Amino acid sequence: MKKDLVMQSNIEEFIEIEGKSGNKFTLRKNTYGVLVSDVNNPLSCVSVSNDSLSIDLWTGCPWQCRYCHVQGTYNDLRNEGRMLKIPQRRSNFSVKEIIDALVEHPFFTSNETIISIGTASTEPFSEGPVVESTFEIMFEFIERGLKNPFWIITKGGIPKHKKQSMAKIVQAGNPLMISICWANNPNTIEPVNNNRFRGVEEAKEAGATISWHLRPIVNEWSGSERNIEMMMLWVNKNYHNMIDSIVPGGLRWTEGIEYGLTELSGIEMPKIPKKDNVKYFSPSLWKKISKLSKELFPGVPLYQKSSCCMSKMLGTPSINLVQHLCKDECEESICPIEQRQICASYNPKKIVNEGLQKIFDKLNLDIKAIGITDNYQIMSEPSMINFTYAINQTVKKELAKGGYYERKSSG
Numbered sequence: 001m002k003k004d005l006v007m008q009s010n011i012e013e014f015i016e017i018e019g020k021s022g023n024k025f026t027l028r029k030n031t032y033g034v035l036v037s038d039v040n041n042p043l044s045c046v047s048v049s050n051d052s053l054s055i056d057l058w059t060g061c062p063w064q065c066r067y068c069h070v071q072g073t074y075n076d077l078r079n080e081g082r083m084l085k086i087p088q089r090r091s092n093f094s095v096k097e098i099i100d101a102l103v104e105h106p107f108f109t110s111n112e113t114i115i116s117i118g119t120a121s122t123e124p125f126s127e128g129p130v131v132e133s134t135f136e137i138m139f140e141f142i143e144r145g146l147k148n149p150f151w152i153i154t155k156g157g158i159p160k161h162k163k164q165s166m167a168k169i170v171q172a173g174n175p176l177m178i179s180i181c182w183a184n185n186p187n188t189i190e191p192v193n194n195n196r197f198r199g200v201e202e203a204k205e206a207g208a209t210i211s212w213h214l215r216p217i218v219n220e221w222s223g224s225e226r227n228i229e230m231m232m233l234w235v236n237k238n239y240h241n242m243i244d245s246i247v248p249g250g251l252r253w254t255e256g257i258e259y260g261l262t263e264l265s266g267i268e269m270p271k272i273p274k275k276d277n278v279k280y281f282s283p284s285l286w287k288k289i290s291k292l293s294k295e296l297f298p299g300v301p302l303y304q305k306s307s308c309c310m311s312k313m314l315g316t317p318s319i320n321l322v323q324h325l326c327k328d329e330c331e332e333s334i335c336p337i338e339q340r341q342i343c344a345s346y347n348p349k350k351i352v353n354e355g356l357q358k359i360f361d362k363l364n365l366d367i368k369a370i371g372i373t374d375n376y377q378i379m380s381e382p383s384m385i386n387f388t389y390a391i392n393q394t395v396k397k398e399l400a401k402g403g404y405y406e407r408k409s410s411g
């Protein structure tokens with residue numbers, strides 16, 4: 001039954017572990033936002049990951065970034081509490097089986113839900129079977145005639161000989177966003193030192209949209225003015241015309257990230273606020289980047305929130321309600337006027353109780369809508385605080401769809 005299936009994403013188990021120092025850490029047992037924790041279900045390979053549903057076939061990652069959030073997932077820690085270096089399949093389910101289950105899940109909407117690959121597990125462009133599986137997943141959607149957008153977040157550079165495949169994806173009507181993460185962190189923090197922009201020309205020619213995720217910038221690692229300036233000059237010199245948007249950002253804090261950095265890698269925790277799953281980015285760095293961006297990348301949007309580069313690509317109001325929930329970040333971003341108008345045209349408060357109830361019903365949630373407060377909080381019975389991140393985030397994404405229900409009812 002769909003209701004039972006949906007309630008499986010309301011299960012979150014935690015495990016306390018003790019680090020070498022004797023400090024205790026509370027980790028999530030399963031992937032953050034996972035749809036179904038039971039490993040005998042193909043949806044144990046799918047999770048709500050911010051603005052997308054992430055499909056994760058693998059566990060382990062060759063990149064081994066010391067701050068990786070996967071270190072907060074107990075079941076992904078294998079050798080002496082570490083992530084595997086060579087990715088292994090996390091289950092025997094095939095891509096077809098996972099997508100068969102996914103398309104039936106109420107959290108999935110054909111042609112709309114953004115699909116990311118490997119966001120909750122590994123580098124999706126790792127050479128060998130991982131990169132092949134990334135393309136296999138995208139082509140499985142295309143073979144089914146589904147035009148869902150894809151979002152690949154990578155530190156691996158664009159794989160060789162994939163220009164044609166990327167072009168086929170875009171020509172099939174599936175928007176493709178490739179977000180390249182590079183903040184020039186030292187190799188004590190990101191051991192793999194590679195050109196993250198390798199092959200970006202081919203991706204652009206194939207019709208992909210490229211965002212440069214200048215993150216994580218951490219004062220203690222990569223936040224010097226010299227480093228920021230060097231990166232922006234280098235990207236400007238070599239890849240200026242390839243970049244569709246720039247998205248700087250800081251490090252997220254979770255107990256798992258702190259566990260990985262301090263206990264597994266012996267690295268001192270940077271001074272960031274300890275607020276679960278919240279990123280910290282210093283305002284003075286934003287000012288610096290904003291100034292350089294205006295000089296070196298005029299006309300290229302600069303966003304504080306990563307969802308904005310996707311909203312811009314799709315031409316929809318903010319997919320994460322940034323214009324209402326994070327007004328300061330929206331206003332400080334450098335965003336084209338046409339996109340600002342699109343975002344401004346949608347106010348979720350217009351979705352009164354009836355619309356909100358339709359969202360709960362569509363998602364098969366036994367929740368009674370009460371309303372939306374002046375500061376855009378959802379009022380319901382039972383209250384949303386009784387539900388996990390996976391459910392709250394999915395409701396928010398539905399609410400952000402820019403009058404989806406209004407458009408439908410007005411034909």
Ligand code: SF4
Nearest residue numbers: 308322323330335343
């Ligand atoms: S208007 Fe604001 S919320 Fe919308 S895309 Fe631009 S920066 Fe993001």
